[in-house]
Amino acid sequence: MVSVGVIGAGLMGTTHARTLATAVPGAELTAISDTVSEQAERLAHEVAVDRVYGDAPELIHDPGVDAVIIASTAPTHEEFALACLQAGKPVLCEKPLAATAAAARQVLDAEAALGRRLVQVGFMRRFDPGYRELKAALDGGAIGAPLIAYSTHRAPTVPDAFDSEMVITDTVVHDVDTIRWMLGQEMTGVTVLAGRPTSQAPAGVHDPQMVVFECSGGVLVHVEAFVRAQYGYDIRCEVVGEAGTLTLSPPATALVHRDGHATVDLPQRFQERFADAYIAELTAWIASIADGTPVGASAWDGHAATVICEAAVESQKTHRPVAIDLSDKPSLYAAQPEELLVAGH
């Protein structure tokens, strides 16, 4: 049994706590922290946990906590991740690894200095059954060498505070990680384009945005991020290769014939769309702790995503292509082991 403490009782912390409490074998949820004590108490009560902290470092140093999930706000990630490394405890850090590329580099360097991987970054799509099947088919040569990749990321709505920059750092960041992982290529350049924004967006906010990445192997990547698309939470992916294409199938839902239409429901929220992915992510993380072999996105991947998003934001502001430099990779990440098979898939 791995005893897990969760930092942050907000949306992601709650999602992870519930998943741990009901669907992950080999894990015991033992502690929760949040700076807002009512929120921590509420979640602790729901999932029957009795160790509740206001202060995250106390949770990290609790000897009854074997491993930590960081699901607090982005600016706190660097400090908490460094504390976990110092304490030698495995940590699943929600994206981003840190609020800036420089901060992410601090975490990366600390782990590299430690000489062993303790950090997994919460890019759950790597555990989604559909994406895994796509990667397996691509790696198996189903379509020959990849040439173009499409990643479409639409959400029905976001708060007004979700600005043009957050479309990159909170939304496109997932597409960046998914494509890097799927293709096994690094990104080398980025151009952000935006046309007329939806009337749903506050004045001055670019939504949707089209982001074009170039990769080290010559693949062009086209990402559409549209977070006020109204109609649903819609995640699509197609990889075009020399001999064919691979398309992510949306999760199957009942087909209804009614009122003159044949229709399927679309998910409305990421928790719904990626419910299986979150279970698989935590199951694989817990198994990897027991087993000693890291899985999922590494600190390097978390750092890379942060660097790439900063370049995209620069392109967004300058309206010009921006080059990306990811040459300084610590040797600890040189040969990432193949991921464990995800239980049940």
Next chain:
Amino acid sequence: MVSVGVIGAGLMGTTHARTLATAVPGAELTAISDTVSEQAERLAHEVAVDRVYGDAPELIHDPGVDAVIIASTAPTHEEFALACLQAGKPVLCEKPLAATAAAARQVLDAEAALGRRLVQVGFMRRFDPGYRELKAALDGGAIGAPLIAYSTHRAPTVPDAFDSEMVITDTVVHDVDTIRWMLGQEMTGVTVLAGRPTSQAPAGVHDPQMVVFECSGGVLVHVEAFVRAQYGYDIRCEVVGEAGTLTLSPPATALVHRDGHATVDLPQRFQERFADAYIAELTAWIASIADGTPVGASAWDGHAATVICEAAVESQKTHRPVAIDLSDKPSLYAAQPEELLVAGH
């Protein structure tokens, strides 16, 4: 933690043991029995279990076993299920509940005499996300009152020993339970039809078969069972209602465009098609033991399926419609509680 013993180290026992060992929270696999000791040892070794029995009753009475999965051959189910009831231990019995309707009645009566439900029958489709969605939509009134239900059950191949009767008792039995559960109606009559058999079938074996059931609420049910269909394991369901229809979507797999075709893979085996259902079935079963509220198919459902299949076999042999009498239902099963929500779905 619920300690589970598995009786039978064959196909289903192995499937359940692997699922318990990797994907079900709150359960610990502690014992395995099989009359073939090499088979028991092999599986025990694979899943790291050290209590291995040749004799199932010993496993049932082991104080370190809280709950039992019966996955041995059908003729043994009655004896082992009765022993579990006597020992007061929760049991998940693979279908059929017993080899004959009379034997199933013995189990049913024993549980009814006990006055509390300990038996769950392994009809895993009730836990399949697709079927659950269909039932929820139907219960929610999406298509109005149901009028016709289709259940198509195709498998690529079976051993030659799989005869006309087994097409009913081993294959159609699943469709029977799924439809009873989905519609909440009892079956009252059955007619089996068979045209020209596939040349893949041994002489004298009817495959495919069309089975038409009538239900207490007037719904006509059309089941096609075709177990040497060669092309894949293909499970379909459509319910036609007064205002529309509901169709089960096959699990989503990657769409491949290649060599002049757009194509998706079909599953080839039931373990693959229903992998999520098996995890959800065991997860719900373990949670129901902790919680004290039974879930899934009851002994009554198991008994009913056996009675219905015997009637279908009679129709198969007489080429005439056969009436089904399921009036003698013990009060213990009068009001089946709504099932627990399945974790993660």
Next chain:
Amino acid sequence: MVSVGVIGAGLMGTTHARTLATAVPGAELTAISDTVSEQAERLAHEVAVDRVYGDAPELIHDPGVDAVIIASTAPTHEEFALACLQAGKPVLCEKPLAATAAAARQVLDAEAALGRRLVQVGFMRRFDPGYRELKAALDGGAIGAPLIAYSTHRAPTVPDAFDSEMVITDTVVHDVDTIRWMLGQEMTGVTVLAGRPTSQAPAGVHDPQMVVFECSGGVLVHVEAFVRAQYGYDIRCEVVGEAGTLTLSPPATALVHRDGHATVDLPQRFQERFADAYIAELTAWIASIADGTPVGASAWDGHAATVICEAAVESQKTHRPVAIDLSDKPSLYAAQPEELLVAGH
């Protein structure tokens, strides 16, 4: 140029007249008749025809009419078809060929006596691109020998006068012809089943109905006819063979993602669903007149459909299987020539 006269200015006559006037090369619509002269005048005005008759035989004998479409009520078909045969003029007769099997036999015998085929029966599905593709794939061996065929025939609504018998004679008649044509097998027996009718049906009317046919080659055919299905006009077909299955794809319509759903429109009327089939049917008919080689359903096919439907109505009334005898086939129809390729498809 083939000069065509249309008998009947109702629903089907109007459909054919409009198609002839706008979409069929090599044809000129020159005359229209209807016993209701206002109706004839209205249609003649719409399609710019100046020869208008109240009496169909006058139209048939008009020397300016080379070929005739019979789209008047079923009881008149026998008389008008016989008149066309007598006049030696090619005729496209809407289904049914005649109101009873005995009457259809009169037409059949008259044509057989004449010794050459002048009659085409208006089973337009034989010209539908989707059905043609299905037949070509089946004939090409794509799924091996056929074992089961499904034909689903749903319409949103019909007038209250549409009774249980008309569900067979006006609806299932299309499925009968399509399956006979596609399989190239004769039907030998029929059983009609009906469960609870939809509350949309008048008292005493069976709707939906399930009709099971046996074919000379051992194929079982399952037809569902549901003419008050409310949700749309939905035509489906699947043929299950020894090595796989062939499914008719519904016509492609735009996929709309909106309001939480991915949805496609369904047709609401047969004219919409089979618009291309009607154009292809008339185009092939006109070409066959110029060319001298008959296409489409023959008088034999029209006769067979009538015989089969009478057997089905008997089964409907007796609740028993009814045998079908179609052994008395005139030699004129012994070897039907392969149909001409339909222009443009």
Next chain:
Amino acid sequence: MVSVGVIGAGLMGTTHARTLATAVPGAELTAISDTVSEQAERLAHEVAVDRVYGDAPELIHDPGVDAVIIASTAPTHEEFALACLQAGKPVLCEKPLAATAAAARQVLDAEAALGRRLVQVGFMRRFDPGYRELKAALDGGAIGAPLIAYSTHRAPTVPDAFDSEMVITDTVVHDVDTIRWMLGQEMTGVTVLAGRPTSQAPAGVHDPQMVVFECSGGVLVHVEAFVRAQYGYDIRCEVVGEAGTLTLSPPATALVHRDGHATVDLPQRFQERFADAYIAELTAWIASIADGTPVGASAWDGHAATVICEAAVESQKTHRPVAIDLSDKPSLYAAQPEELLVAGH
């Protein structure tokens, strides 16, 4: 009856001649010309035409020719189109309207000086049932104001001589016209991107290419052109609006379950994919001649496509965004009439 002469007996001329001869009402194919007389004779023989010319202007001035289809090589279009205008004869000119924007301007100015529209440019997609449905839904407000449009254009293979520039002028030109027509917006800028080319492309040829257009209404258009995609001829379109998206459905073909897959055939050639569109295009053109109301793409549209493609080629060579100026529109094209309904759809 409109008598039509076809200039050019190559691929497109043959396609049009066959369509005219079999599927277009109201038209008579009466003359064919080609500089290679064997080619002209072969086609004339196939479609039973006896007036054969080596010299196109002779065909144009033949009093027995009412209307002309120009399907000769691009460099000849300007001369022949001008000759048709001079002769006052309606002309359907295959794309491009002329080999250069300057030449297209000559034709445009000549028609504008004439003061009435005689030229239709052969952008057949405007007559494709799928695209028409998309436009109707968009115009009907199904998804609100458009924001992004995707147009994907893949072909299995092309001759080695098909170079980077032709990917724009022969392939993307169709996407340009389709998007302009569907959105009713003019294009104002273009950027061409290319990553690693497929190994199927000759050295130095960019294939695939990604082309991003900006439109006057702020819509961003993403075109992928990939003409050596090997797997099939695959045309896709999605328009993303403020309230949802519209996706072109591929033509329906039979769904085959076989050998472990569910699969549909893809078309391999444009003639197959757009067979219905070519019939509808010619049918509408002939009807428009009889009726006097022009339909389809005008000389202005043909000119605009040429200007836009020249800008795209400049971007391809300079690797920079290029602005497009289409401000100089003759008043003749100011208010293009709504197109006639296409017969049969």
